[in-house]
Amino acid sequence: xxxxxxxxxxxxxxxxxxxxxxxxxxxxxxxxxxxxxxxxxxxxxxxxxxxxxxxxxxxxxxxxxxxxxxxxxxxxxxxxxxxxxxxxxxxxxxxxxxxxxxxxxxxxxxxxxxxxxxxxxxxxxxxxxxxxxxxxxxxxxxxxxxxxxxxxxxxxxxxxxxxxxxxxxxxx
Amino acid sequence: xxxxxxxxxxxxxxxxxxxxxxxxxxxxxxxxxxxxxxxxxxxxxxxxxxxxxxxxxxxxxxxxxxxxxxxxxxxxxxxxxxxxxxxxxxxxxxxxxxxxxxxxxxxxxxxxxxxxxxxxxxxxxxxxxxxxxxxxxxxxxxxxxxxxxxxxxxxxxxxxxxxxxxxxxxxxxxxxxxxxxxxxxxxxxxxxxxxxxxxxxxxxxxxxxxxxxxxxxxxxxxxxxxxxxxxxxxxxxxxxxxxxxxxxxxxxxxxxxxxxxxxxxxxxxxxxxxxxxxxxxxxxxxxxxxxxxxxxxxxxxxxxxxxxxxxxxxxxxxxxxxxxxxxxxxxxxxxxxxxxxxxxxxxxxxxxxxxxxxxxxxxxxxxxxxxxxxxxxxxxxxxxxxxxxxxxxxxxxxxxxxxxxxxxxxxxxxxxxxxxxxxxxxxxxxxxxxxxxxxxxxxxxxxxxxxxxxxxxxxxxxxxxxxxxxxxxxxxxxxxxxxxxxxxxxxxxxxxxxxxxxxxxxxxxxxxxxxxxxxxxxxxxxxxxxxxxxxxxxxxxxxxxxxxxxxxxxxxxxx
Numbered sequence: 001x002x003x004x005x006x007x008x009x010x011x012x013x014x015x016x017x018x019x020x021x022x023x024x025x026x027x028x029x030x031x032x033x034x035x036x037x038x039x040x041x042x043x044x045x046x047x048x049x050x051x052x053x054x055x056x057x058x059x060x061x062x063x064x065x066x067x068x069x070x071x072x073x074x075x076x077x078x079x080x081x082x083x084x085x086x087x088x089x090x091x092x093x094x095x096x097x098x099x100x101x102x103x104x105x106x107x108x109x110x111x112x113x114x115x116x117x118x119x120x121x122x123x124x125x126x127x128x129x130x131x132x133x134x135x136x137x138x139x140x141x142x143x144x145x146x147x148x149x150x151x152x153x154x155x156x157x158x159x160x161x162x163x164x165x166x167x168x169x170x171x172x
Numbered sequence: 173x174x175x176x177x178x179x180x181x182x183x184x185x186x187x188x189x190x191x192x193x194x195x196x197x198x199x200x201x202x203x204x205x206x207x208x209x210x211x212x213x214x215x216x217x218x219x220x221x222x223x224x225x226x227x228x229x230x231x232x233x234x235x236x237x238x239x240x241x242x243x244x245x246x247x248x249x250x251x252x253x254x255x256x257x258x259x260x261x262x263x264x265x266x267x268x269x270x271x272x273x274x275x276x277x278x279x280x281x282x283x284x285x286x287x288x289x290x291x292x293x294x295x296x297x298x299x300x301x302x303x304x305x306x307x308x309x310x311x312x313x314x315x316x317x318x319x320x321x322x323x324x325x326x327x328x329x330x331x332x333x334x335x336x337x338x339x340x341x342x343x344x345x346x347x348x349x350x351x352x353x354x355x356x357x358x359x360x361x362x363x364x365x366x367x368x369x370x371x372x373x374x375x376x377x378x379x380x381x382x383x384x385x386x387x388x389x390x391x392x393x394x395x396x397x398x399x400x401x402x403x404x405x406x407x408x409x410x411x412x413x414x415x416x417x418x419x420x421x422x423x424x425x426x427x428x429x430x431x432x433x434x435x436x437x438x439x440x441x442x443x444x445x446x447x448x449x450x451x452x453x454x455x456x457x458x459x460x461x462x463x464x465x466x467x468x469x470x471x472x473x474x475x476x477x478x479x480x481x482x483x484x485x486x487x488x489x490x491x492x493x494x495x496x497x498x499x500x501x502x503x504x505x506x507x508x509x510x511x512x513x514x515x516x517x518x519x520x521x522x523x524x525x526x527x528x529x530x531x532x533x534x535x536x537x538x539x540x541x542x543x544x545x546x547x548x549x550x551x552x553x554x555x556x557x558x559x560x561x562x563x564x565x566x567x568x569x570x571x572x573x574x575x576x577x578x579x580x581x582x583x584x585x586x587x588x589x590x591x592x593x594x595x596x597x598x599x600x601x602x603x604x605x606x607x608x609x610x611x612x613x614x615x616x617x618x619x620x621x622x623x624x625x626x627x628x629x630x631x632x633x634x635x636x637x638x639x640x641x642x643x644x645x646x647x648x649x650x651x652x653x654x655x656x657x658x659x660x661x662x663x664x665x666x667x668x669x670x671x672x673x674x675x676x677x678x679x680x681x682x683x684x685x686x687x688x689x690x691x692x693x694x695x696x697x698x699x700x701x702x703x704x705x706x707x708x709x710x711x712x713x714x715x716x717x718x719x720x721x722x723x724x725x726x727x728x729x730x731x
Contacts, residue, residue, distance in 0.1 A: 057717040134717040147717050 045109035245292035267295030294320030307467030308418035344606035350382010355433035356490020370497035429454025456483035484524030541614035
């Protein structure tokens with residue numbers, strides 16, 4: 001009996017609210033230089049209101065981003081210049097997708113959904129650190145901004161609306 | 173009502189002329205009793221005064237803020253007040269309790285910027301300040317801040333010095349006696365009595381008393397300004413400081429007025445009247461030079477009103493004793509004295525009362541403040557004494573008329589007592605008026621209560637000035653100015669004010685700010701339920717995906 005209770009209790013204490021309440025990434029770690037499939041999990045609306053748009057900002061170093069279309073949602077991307085040039089396949093890449101918007105849909109508060117895009121993590125991203133994908137969740141008459149990035153030394157759990165983060169692993 | 177006419181009637185029954193020794197002894201006894209009573213009233217007033225530190229000028233912002241914990245010692249301090257002030261004493265008390273005098277400062281309108289000459293170690297420091305504003309009344313306070321981490325705060329005493337207060341009050345009462353009974357008496361003797369100078373010795377004594385009290389008051393004012401004990405009265409800096417305040421003018425003009433009054437009696441009779449008149453003008457000017465009432469707005473109204481009130485009191489109170497003695501003397505000139513006095517006193521009293529009423533309305537503002545504040549209570553006591561003074565004459569008239577047939581000696585005895593009682597009431601009124609020196613008027617209290625609570629937050633990415641007005645509990649308005657961390661313009665998409673008080677168990681109050689169009693952000697109809705230290709946080713949405721959160725403590729007063 002105890003064998004099962006203890007891990008269950010630990011699970012409840014350690015891994016609770018963050019995963020349930022916030023918009024998070026399904027896979028929270030990936031190696032630099034690899035292709036990463038980001039699945040944004042949207043667990044609820046804004047203060048009970050239905051979600052009508054999800055916008056995500058692509059951080060510097062995540063290149064060649066391609067979002068997955070979603071039935072019932074209008075997909076748009078905003079392109080822009082990168083801060084520097086990347087050479088994933090030998091050729092210099094200096095611009096690409098900086099923001100992905102899914103809009104025009106309707107996701108009631110009672111339901112759950114996922115929003116997917118794929119990108120390449122540049123090889124020179126600092127392994128061992130974390131990058132963040134700030135998300136703006138727009139609802140009917142309300143907005144929640146999952147855009148807080150912890151300052152150096154700040155506890156991520158202390159943030160009210162943290163941006164989804166990804167731990168960078170060393171290149172394989 | 174016209175007590176002087178009543179006195180005239182009394183005179184008709186008086187048969188023995190001249191002043192008696194008994195008469196003076198009685199007055200002396202009365203004056204002695206008077207002082208005891210005055211001291212008791214003052215003590216009551218001082219005890220009943222709720223917040224001594226909250227006088228005229230109020231500190232509205234300090235940098236570093238009270239309670240702030242800083243990473244490094246600041247290069248300078250700044251204190252912003254509700255009105256322009258002059259610093260009197262600025263001291264930095266180090267964590268080990270050693271004081272460092274801060275002498276290098278600049279005045280910029282309402283802000284005092286003070287250089288920090290010392291390298292500060294870590295721990296809690298106290299910035300102790302004492303400043304003076306236009307009404308000539310010093311105020312003090314202190315700001316605690318810590319470098320590195322807080323430590324045990326060094327002890328700084330800001331206690332009420334009762335000895336000094338008694339000295340200031342006594343000096344003020346004696347100065348009033350000199351100005352009103354002395355200079356006013358000289359005016360009455362030269363202009364109204366003309367011939368015989370009844371009570372000249374008393375009037376000269378009053379002037380001499382004022383001539384001693386005026387410079388002493390200056391020293392006491394200097395001590396109060398510096399927050400120094402009575403023992404330091406001999407130090408030159410105390411006197412220089414006293415002279416530097418607006419009360420310095422009151423003392424200088426008083427001395428001139430007292431001198432003129434003395435000259436008018438001691439000098440040749442030909443030049444006596446202009447000198448006495450100049451003295452009377454000086455009395456009004458001396459009072460208008462400093463004090464709560466003179467410092468009140470609008471100045472074009474309050475200063476002339478204080479002038480008229482002061483000159484009027486001198487005219488009336490100064491004539492009281494000479495007139496009484498004249499009536500007692502039964503000489504032929506006494507009738508002429510009384511006639512001249514009676515002709516002029518009515519407009520003077522009307523002017524005196526009108527000026528007093530105007531000043532009271534400006535100072536007290538609401539009828540409730542008459543009861544709620546120490547200042548208002550003193551005014552009520554003063555009014556009660558005045559009503560008593562006026563009714564006394566009427567009652568005397570009725571009783572003395574009835575007694576007229578009882579015999580001259582009896583009526584004279586009663587007349588003597590009547591004048592003694594009137595003098596006592598006048599002295600009591602002086603004592604009450606001198607008590608106002610320690611009670612901020614409701615007008616100033618209202619200004620202080622309406623002062624906003626404000627803080628300045630400076631972080632790497634953004635800085636902000638938050639002003640919550642009024643800075644007490646209840647419905648308030650928050651006004652916010654934001655800038656980038658390097659003083660550049662910051663065009664935010666949204667600003668949200670979050671007020672929290674974790675120790676109170678109240679959920680954070682989160683309110684979006686609006687842009688009224690003048691470059692600021694506002695939160696209207698905000699209700700702050702509890703006084704104390706709140707944390708004000710600003711969530712500044714710089715762009716769609718970037719938020720900057722900055723916070724600092726802000727102190728909210730009780731309503």
